[in-house]
Amino acid sequence: MSLVEVDSAVKTFASRVRGRDPVRALRGISLHIEEGETLAVIGESGSGKSTLGRAVLRLLDLDEGSVRFDGTDLGGLSPHAMRAMRADMQIVFQEPYESLNPRLTVGGIVSEPLEIHQPRLKTKEIRRQVLATLDRVGLPGDAARRLPGELSGGQQQRVGIARAIISRPRFMVLDEPTSSLDLSIRAQILALLAELQEDYKMAYLFVSHDMHTVESVSDRIAVMYLGEIVETAPTSQLFASPDHPYTQTLLSARLSADPRERHAYQSYAGDLSVTSPASA
Numbered sequence: 512m513s514l515v516e517v518d519s520a521v522k523t524f525a526s527r528v529r530g531r532d533p534v535r536a537l538r539g540i541s542l543h544i545e546e547g548e549t550l551a552v553i554g555e556s557g558s559g560k561s562t563l564g565r566a567v568l569r570l571l572d573l574d575e576g577s578v579r580f581d582g583t584d585l586g587g588l589s590p591h592a593m594r595a596m597r598a599d600m601q602i603v604f605q606e607p608y609e610s611l612n613p614r615l616t617v618g619g620i621v622s623e624p625l626e627i628h629q630p631r632l633k634t635k636e637i638r639r640q641v642l643a644t645l646d647r648v649g650l651p652g653d654a655a656r657r658l659p660g661e662l663s664g665g666q667q668q669r670v671g672i673a674r675a676i677i678s679r680p681r682f683m684v685l686d687e688p689t690s691s692l693d694l695s696i697r698a699q700i701l702a703l704l705a706e707l708q709e710d711y712k713m714a715y716l717f718v719s720h721d722m723h724t725v726e727s728v729s730d731r732i733a734v735m736y737l738g739e740i741v742e743t744a745p746t747s748q749l750f751a752s753p754d755h756p757y758t759q760t761l762l763s764a765r766l767s768a769d770p771r772e773r774h775a776y777q778s779y780a781g782d783l784s785v786t787s788p789a790s791a
């Protein structure tokens with residue numbers, strides 16, 4: 512049994528544009544994530560990556576299909592049981608500032624999950640754990656008294672990570688956790704996530720649109736295209752011999768900073784009808 516098992520997940524949204532067809536964000540996604548493993552989900556903007564990440568955590572409900580965490584079908588849980596489950600399943604967002612309450616201090620933000628999941632903890636113990644967690648993510652203790660707006664982007668993302676790890680989850684969705692950050696900061700945050708994974712034996716679902724980012728951090732890569740997974744393979748195998756034409760296009764785009772890479776993708780898109788997606 513895998514830690515996370517997604518079976519035939521379907522999610523359709525009413526279009527945000529009036530009169531347009533519904534958006535089929537997930538068209539029958541199946542995947543599994545093992546304990547301690549990093550599965551990267553790669554795909555271009557709009558392919559359904561964030562929808563998948565939110566669905567796995569049941570931050571949104573599926574139209575069809577199921578998500579099992581450690582053998583438990585999340586769809587069958589009461590809101591109360593789901594809340595308890597969230598201690599084990601956390602998320603780090605792309606835009607740290609937007610995901611942090613600007614009116615709470617960093618200490619208040621990071622202590623929130625503890626107050627929810629361990630309501631009997633004494634204030635002093637909460638404070639101790641918050642300071643230890645801030646230290647663990649590389650923030651100074653006095654950050655606890657600051658507001659998110661007083662911190663840099665990289666520090667804000669460290670706060671987002673601290674909030675996610677303080678309940679000691681076994682699984683985290685990382686939704687493009689470094690793409691809003693400066694290049695120099697990205698590597699530091701990736702290194703921190705790798706260390707935390709090692710220390711706490713967490714599994715990651717790492718969402719990205721950038722092959723280069725996930726190459727060093729993922730065990731396996733699932734390639735998403737228009738709401739479907741077209742190929743899943745161990746990272747080294749996917750780089751060495753990509754099966755699906757869309758994966759090949761993503762890889763060749765990675766190798767060149769040439770604006771004509773867009774052209775390569777378009778020529779692939781024209782081929783979609785004649786290719787059969789590999790199974791997940």
Ligand SMILES: Nc1ncnc2c1ncn2[C@@H]1O[C@H](COP(=O)(O)OP(=O)(O)OP(=O)(O)O)[C@@H](O)[C@H]1O
Pocket residue numbers: 524525526527534535536554555556557558559560561562563720
């Ligand atoms: N709440 C919603 N209402 C309507 N449409 C939505 C909603 N959420 C997502 N979508 C649509 O579903 C599709 C998939 O969106 P999603 O955010 O999952 O893509 P993504 O792969 O994460 O893209 P990006 O790389 O830009 O973050 C898009 O067409 C998006 O516009």
Ligand SMILES: [Mg+2]
Pocket residue numbers: 560561562
């Ligand atoms: Mg997204």
